Amino acid sequence: xxxxxxxxxxxxxxxxxxxxxxxxxxxxDGFWEGPLGNQFIRLGxxxxxxxxxxxxxxxxxxxxxxxxxxxxxxxxxxxxALAEDPVMAAGIxxxxxxxxxxxxxxxxxxxxxxxxxxxxxRITKMIETLSTRYGERIIAGVNSFPSQDRLRRAPLSxxxxxxxxxxxxxxxxxxxxxxDDALSEFQKMSYExxxxxxxxxxxVGDKVADCVSLFGxxxxxxxxxxxxxxxxxxxxYHRKGSYxxxxxxxxxRFGPYAGYAQEYLYYNERLRAxxxxxxxxxx
DNA sequence: GCCCAGGAGTGTG
DNA sequence: CACACTCATGGG
Numbered sequence: 001x002x003x004x005x006x007x008x009x010x011x012x013x014x015x016x017x018x019x020x021x022x023x024x025x026x027x028x029d030g031f032w033e034g035p036l037g038n039q040f041i042r043l044g045x046x047x048x049x050x051x052x053x054x055x056x057x058x059x060x061x062x063x064x065x066x067x068x069x070x071x072x073x074x075x076x077x078x079x080x081a082l083a084e085d086p087v088m089a090a091g092i093x094x095x096x097x098x099x100x101x102x103x104x105x106x107x108x109x110x111x112x113x114x115x116x117x118x119x120x121x122r123i124t125k126m127i128e129t130l131s132t133r134y135g136e137r138i139i140a141g142v143n144s145f146p147s148q149d150r151l152r153r154a155p156l157s158x159x160x161x162x163x164x165x166x167x168x169x170x171x172x173x174x175x176x177x178x179x180d181d182a183l184s185e186f187q188k189m190s191y192e193x194x195x196x197x198x199x200x201x202x203x204v205g206d207k208v209a210d211c212v213s214l215f216g217x218x219x220x221x222x223x224x225x226x227x228x229x230x231x232x233x234x235x236x237y238h239r240k241g242s243y244x245x246x247x248x249x250x251x252x253r254f255g256p257y258a259g260y261a262q263e264y265l266y267y268n269e270r271l272r273a274x275x276x277x278x279x280x281x282x283x
Numbered sequence: 284g285c286c287c288a289g290g291a292g293t294g295t296g
Numbered sequence: 297c298a299c300a301c302t303c304a305t306g307g308g
Binding site: 019020112113115116117118119120122123166170202203204205206207208211224225226227228229266270 | 287288289290291292
């Protein structure tokens with residue numbers, strides 16, 4: 001099955017290639033491919049037209065892709081609002097097609113627990129290992145992200161051999177602490193309550209809670225602060241301080257779309273780092 | 284070998 | 297509140 005949808009503005013390379021999500025790969029033919037739910041999806045782009053291929057053939061593919069790429073976000077409006085800040089305006093200008101993605105809540109939580117203090121190539125590899133061992137086969141060589149139930153049944157001794165380091169026991173314990181419908185209950189909460197709940201999970205601190213709030217639960221006001229954002233805020237806004245003081249600065253300055261602001265800052269900071277660029281241009 | 288990574292947890296002043 | 301230290305490991 002293949003068909004086209006229209007999403008604008010959109011740049012798949014920017015959106016899928018640099019650290020929001022870890023399972024998309026750029027194929028030699030220029031298509032981005034990876035698992036979404038229990039289907040293997042290929043996405044190509046010409047202008048604002050996105051070509052979609054899916055196997056096995058599912059009925060809700062268009063919905064899956066539109067949700068993942070947050071097709072209903074008024075990105076132009078968000079950029080216009082953020083661009084009232086001249087510093088941000090300059091940062092946005094080369095990133096018009098960068099969109100926040102919407103990741104499955106469970107996949108996002110585990111992914112960003114694994115992402116703590118690791119670089120993107122390694123994170124990608126860890127998630128690949130987890131899916132290969134515990135996910136279900138979609139097509140040859142591609143497995144779905146493992147379910148909560150399946151991961152809960154994985155003994156720690158086994159997870160400890162996956163190359164996750166100290167993260168193994170975090171995800172092992174997080175699985176056991178959460179019951180099956182906990183995350184759907186989380187979805188009903190305010191952002192503040194959601195953060196507090198997430199932070200009670202092992203391996204989830206301020207930064208992971210904000211990443212999961214933003215990319216997993218779709219809270220566009222979340223503003224995750226990692227080392228890159230910390231540098232960007234220092235360099236561009238001369239701000240330094242605790243996580244919460246920086247977060248409050250961002251909330252006040254960028255308001256309900258702080259998450260998009262964060263992504264523009266993140267990308268700019270990475271692009272200007274020596275050799276530090278994104279997946280689609282690394283090999 | 285060295286440095287760093289989309290940090291968190293715990294303890295101390 | 298602020299630091300300081302440890303955690304386990306691989307990619308560049």
